[in-house]
Amino acid sequence: MPARAKLSAARRRPAASPWPNGARRCVFLQFHFDAESGWLSRDPATADLPGVLSQGVYGAKMGVPRILDLLKAERVPSSWFIPGWVAERHPAAARAIRDRGVEIGHHGYLHERARPDDPAGERESFARGMKALETVLDVKPIGYSAPGWDLTPITLDLVREHGMIYSTNLMDDAYPYLHPGSPPVVEIPVDWILDDAPYYAFHPKWLPRPMQSPESVYTVWRDEFLGCYELGGMFDLTCHPQFSGHPSRLLALRKLIRLIKTHRNVWWATGREIAELWIRRAGVTR
Ligand code: ZN
DSSP, rough: OOOHHHHHHHOOOOOSOOOOOOOSEEEEEEOOOOTTHHHHOOOOGGGHHHHHHHHHHHIIIIIIIHEEEEEEHHHHEEEEOOHHHHHOOHHHHHHHHHTTTTTEEEOSOOOOOTTTTTTHHHHHHHHHHHHHHHHHHHHSSSOEEEEEEGTTHHHHHHHHTOOOOOEEEOOOOOSOOOOOOOOOOOOOOOOOBBBSSSHHOOOOTBBSSSOOOHHHHHHHHHHHHHHHHHHOOEEEEEEEEEHHHHHHHHHHHHHHHHHHHHHSSEEEEEEHHHHHHHHHHOOOOO
8 A cells, every 4th residue: 555545544533443452442641740841931030939930849849759659559551741941950750750660751841832933942942852851861752742732833843853753732633643744743632621731720920710629620521531432532631740739639630540440441551652553553664
């Protein structure tokens, strides 16, 4: 089959379950260890506001170990996306993540939101983030989650140039798919509905909005999983240690994981496993 035909076949909706070993659904848990970088990139003035930054520090000090312990106790896999600056700032926490054997992904340098009018800046941040993860953690990620999930026309080129095989940023599908071009780059779709930040992130000045209760967030995620289980697709949940690392939210996350575990034929996978599966299914070679 010509390469182009193989690619178009790979983009068609799977007629049968695409997941391995007879699984009906795929669950992908990803964590974004942003620490202070999310606040600093939002407004550099927060560098002189330790109260604001302390919300991010909580993620490093309390959120990361608590979530790692939860995942270990529940025996579920995960992928962790870490900005390079965070690995440099919190090397012990970043190494603790790596040493649990979970996948480490790329998440920019200082969590800069990429801008189409600044390709040089995006290119520099991308390379700097990769370099920091290699230096601090001795890992070379193969997956990229852009800060704020903001892609530009050059982002996928950067993913390829750095030898990566997947992006998890776009919201236009319920299944993974291959981006056009070569070598293959798999998109693993995300959505704000399955991100903890819109429900939990708060600051009186920067994010003045009501926080949602963990119970209501659990209800949304539960129903999204149940709908996914019935209708197909994948359940791709994104949580941040600084938000979901608080006790009531941890309990909600554990409750959700335990609910999912009561369902049979669910494939719990990392981003790497999903991307490699999709590339194999498409029959394309790198
Ligand atoms: Zn982030």
